[in-house]
Amino acid sequence: MTYADIRQQINSGDVLGVRGQGLFASITRNVQRLGRLGAHSGITHAGVAWWVEGRLYSVEMDGKHNVLRPLSQYISSGFGVDIYRCPVQFEQMRDNYDRATALPIRYDLLDLIRIGSRLLFGTSTGQDDDKHLVCST
Numbered sequence: 001m002t003y004a005d006i007r008q009q010i011n012s013g014d015v016l017g018v019r020g021q022g023l024f025a026s027i028t029r030n031v032q033r034l035g036r037l038g039a040h041s042g043i044t045h046a047g048v049a050w051w052v053e054g055r056l057y058s059v060e061m062d063g064k065h066n067v068l069r070p071l072s073q074y075i076s077s078g079f080g081v082d083i084y085r086c087p088v089q090f091e092q093m094r095d096n097y098d099r100a101t102a103l104p105i106r107y108d109l110l111d112l113i114r115i116g117s118r119l120l121f122g123t124s125t126g127q128d129d130d131k132h133l134v135c136s137t
Contacts (some may be wrong), residue, residue, distance in 0.1 A: 003075045006083075006118045007056055010066025013086030016058050016071070017043035020079050043082060061107070 010016075017040070020028075025044040032041040047058030047069070057068040074081055119121045 001051035003072060005070075005076065006081065010056060010071075010083055011086065012049055012051045013088070014049040015084040016047045016049055017059070017082035017084065018047065018074055018079055019082070027124040029118045031119055035116075037119070042080070045130070049083075057075070 016121065019025075019042045028044045029042055035041075047060035049071070050059050050068070051056050052068070052088075056071045058071050059066060059068055060072070061067070071081065114123075
């Protein structure tokens with residue numbers, strides 16, 4: 001399937017599960033497998049699709065900020081992308097979406113270790129607030 005074919009299947013608001021490559025992605029996949037995430041173990045990063053003036057982006061976190069990354073960058077790097085349909089029309093959730101992406105959710109290596117610990121040993125990752133959320137959870 002070509003990138004042009006994939007683009008036609010994606011709507012704004014769809015969740016994108018990126019299947020990355022490299023050492024960090026390999027570690028992430030293996031920890032998720034050990035954590036029994038099943039078919040989702042291969043997803044190493046998540047974002048939300050957003051069409052802006054005819055270009056398809058993934059809205060995601062880079063650890064410090066919300067960023068727009070052209071989806072073509074993932075495809076050209078050979079990364080797989082799983083598409084999960086948004087259950088409502090994007091226009092219906094636009095205000096909430098803008099509010100949710102206005103403030104960054106920061107995370108660092110310690111947060112990633114907490115996530116791995118939760119997956120492997122069932123420990124807590126912290127509180128359910130904006131300061132303890134990471135795309136993997």
